Amino acid sequence: MKLSDRQQELLKRTFLDYRQTMDFLENPLVFKSAKGLYYFDIEGKKYFDAIGGIFVASLGHCHPRIIEALRKQSEIMTFAPPLHGISDVTLEFVDKLGLVAPGNLKYVKAFSGGSESVESALKFARQYFKQTGHPGKYKFISRYMGYHGSTFGAMSASGTGHRKTKFEPLMTGFPKVPNPNQLRDRFSDWQECNRFAAKLFEDVIIHEDPDTVAGIIVEPVGNTGGIITPTQEYYKILRGICDKCNVLLIFDEIITGYGKTGNMFAAQTYDVAPDIICGGKGLSSGVIPLGAMIANEDLSKAFLGKLGSNVEFAHGNTYAGNPLACAVGIAVLNEITEKQLDKKAQRIGKYLFNKLEGLKKYGVIREIRGKGILLGVELVKDLKTNEPFDELGKALKQTAIKNGLIMRIDPSWFAVAPALIAEESDIDEMYGLIEKSLKDALDSVKKVNK
Ligand SMILES: Cc1ncc(COP(=O)(O)O)c(C=O)c1O
Missing domain, CATH: 3.40.640.10 (Type I PLP-dependent aspartate aminotransferase-like (Major domain))
Incomplete structure (x- = not known):
């Protein structure tokens, strides 16, 4: 994303939560609007909001x-x-x-x-x-x-x-x-x-x-x-x-x-x-x-x-x-x-959980856990030692944003909690983005370690 000089200056006059501004300036994200399950940035790019902003937009944006x-x-x-x-x-x-x-x-x-x-x-x-x-x-x-x-x-x-x-x-x-x-x-x-x-x-x-x-x-x-x-x-x-x-x-x-x-x-x-x-x-x-x-x-x-x-x-x-x-x-x-959206969270949560289980084939997931649609995925380097895979989480932070996906990633796990309005087809779309972002992150970690 390209920021104007003015926007860059303004960013230095505020701060992001728990985030280094100079790092953010390297890869900034400025939102413009949001509707339902999506955010849009100032360049018009669309992001699937897999986490309700940050566990907030429980019914989606602008309900x-x-x-x-x-x-x-x-x-x-x-x-x-x-x-x-x-x-x-x-x-x-x-x-x-x-x-x-x-x-x-x-x-x-x-x-x-x-x-x-x-x-x-x-x-x-x-x-x-x-x-x-x-x-x-x-x-x-x-x-x-x-x-x-x-x-x-x-x-x-x-x-x-x-x-x-x-x-x-x-x-x-x-x-x-x-x-x-x-x-x-x-x-x-x-x-x-x-x-x-x-x-x-x-x-x-x-x-x-x-x-x-x-x-x-x-x-x-x-x-x-x-x-x-x-x-x-x-x-x-x-x-x-x-x-x-x-x-x-x-x-x-x-x-x-x-x-x-x-x-x-x-x-x-x-x-x-x-x-x-x-x-x-x-x-x-x-x-x-x-x-x-x-x-x-x-x-x-x-x-x-x-x-x-x-x-x-x-x-x-x-x-x-x-x-x-x-x-x-x-x-x-x-x-x-x-x-009865709480009951729906049980059904959609089960569907999402089963989908996330599919990520285990990449050999870097120790566990998927949570309740309802509040789910977490733990990333490890090796399924025998269970050593946390921080590098992968860090890479995932970048590939997710690049692919138009907002999740909580910190750094050896990621969490999802889509809004309660999400249907199975939305979960399919979200899962597709998660899988692509994980694959891209694995590729980028492999490249760095070569
Ligand atoms: C579990 C939990 N408790 C308390 C808070 C604080 O809430 P707020 O940021 O609205 O003050 C948060 C915020 O992330 C939270 O996740």
């Missing part, structure tokens, strides 16, 4: 029903100040999200994105324990390789070393445990590995002292690290540990929510009830910034009191519960439930 909901609300009211009141549409959103959330998770607060939702869940949990007789409970245990956001609390809970060290020291009280994938080569049995990995949380809680631990926060299916997909038993064990130790189980469903895993939430896919769910990304299908914290209604009672009782949740954001964002969120949830 007419969502755009119409946004337009309608924009003629009524675009902002209501959360300090003085709440909009009727925000209340409708609270009801709608509570209805589709698992169990008794009906206490809902809308925010502007994932990090805000995580940040508020951490604060909510700490304040909850402070005013229910456990003021010493403040720590959160999470997993290495997990990512929970860019703000200080969410970053402290994240287990992505190099992304955090630049900002250390981070907040104290965020011990980590390895995720099951990090331990798998020490076990011959994946189930056993998961049992061990889950029980590590209990070990940490005991040694940290349960009276100091407020929560466990995990992504049910972990994106960073390559769509890490623990067993169902793993989450049953976590739930049991939390109940035993009076610790809240927080699911970061910013990626996994809104149908991708085959149910509205991964909590339902795993049949486990967390105490809090954090949402973002696909909740608005990318039409407007929107996130949400969804908590068990029983917890919310600790925040209901008379004037002067000082038990109100001491937290707020100007754009929290924004009426435009809530109108969009309602439209997204209605579309998913009315068209």
Whole structure:
């Protein structure tokens, strides 16, 4: 892609997320428009969006029903100040999200994105324990390789070393445990590995002292690290540990929510009830910034009191519960439930999974994993040693873009999560691009190594 001098200058005056601008300038990508399953760049080139932007455009880009909901609300009211009141549409959103959330998770607060939702869940949990007789409970245990956001609390809970060290020291009280994938080569049995990995949380809680631990926060299916997909038993064990130790189980469903895993939430896919769910990304299908914290209604009672009782949740954001964002969120949830798109994700996900299995013939794929249409493919140099194939992933980043394909690649795995509007024929097209890009990447790696 050719950029004008002005565009190049402007690029130096901003930054891309977690990306070196000078590297980007060598191979820039400037989007112009998007519709359904496709992006178009400023030169008119078309890209198949295999990942909903970045796990966001869950119903595809510019979905007419969502755009119409946004337009309608924009003629009524675009902002209501959360300090003085709440909009009727925000209340409708609270009801709608509570209805589709698992169990008794009906206490809902809308925010502007994932990090805000995580940040508020951490604060909510700490304040909850402070005013229910456990003021010493403040720590959160999470997993290495997990990512929970860019703000200080969410970053402290994240287990992505190099992304955090630049900002250390981070907040104290965020011990980590390895995720099951990090331990798998020490076990011959994946189930056993998961049992061990889950029980590590209990070990940490005991040694940290349960009276100091407020929560466990995990992504049910972990994106960073390559769509890490623990067993169902793993989450049953976590739930049991939390109940035993009076610790809240927080699911970061910013990626996994809104149908991708085959149910509205991964909590339902795993049949486990967390105490809090954090949402973002696909909740608005990318039409407007929107996130949400969804908590068990029983917890919310600790925040209901008379004037002067000082038990109100001491937290707020100007754009929290924004009426435009809530109108969009309602439209997204209605579309998913009315068209049963979560169930469709099971069918299309199976179809996609079987197609991806076809890539194994190239001898560089250790595993394909995930739930529903949220799938990851792990690249290895050698199927005997399972050495990660970073060079291949790096080459794939370039060949995918060249072939008009957007995926998440980092670097020894890639993830796909096409929008829930995708049909089998779209998956065929997407798979064709993936296979071609992988073949091209293999060729380019071979050339370099010659
Ligand atoms: C699992 C997970 N949690 C939290 C976040 C943070 O969300 P946001 O970027 O909307 O603040 C992300 C973003 O990528 C995420 O993937």
